[in-house]
Amino acid sequence: MTLDKILAISGKPGLYELKAQTRGGFLAESILDGKRLSVNVRHNVSVLSEIAIYTFSEEVPLREVFEKIKLKENGEATISHKESKANLEAFFSEILPEYDEERVYPSDIKKVIQWYNLLQSKGIMDFSEPEKAQDEEE
Secondary structure, X not given: OOHHHEEEEOOOOOOEEXXXXXXXXXXXXXXXXXXXXXXXXXXXXXXXXXXXXXXOOOEEEHHHHHHHHHHHOOOOOOOOOOOOHHHHHHHHHHHOOOEOOOOOOHHHHHHHHHHHHHHHHOOOOOOOOOHHHHHHHO
């Protein structure tokens, strides 16, 4: 499973896998507990492959940030998202030294770390680009 099938739904904890399209939205399954949920168009939904982190020079795709964490931690889990703000910011500075502290909030850093640890615990470690993007480049 790649990041183009994984969703973050505002107001709902954890991450979800896109299962099917429906007339008024889509069906998603929680990666945490496997419960299915019908999501309508009123929910604010983000696909992880489309999220990026601000740096001073560009926006770095979330998959690249996950890949950097994976390399630093040798594929293992990283620090807890419940660490202090100072520890989270110090860790994120190691991973992405050029991140823009004014536009990337501590809550964003917490989410990135929490999402990485959730994906790592479920063995979802394929952070490569979606197939469509690779085909267009060739």
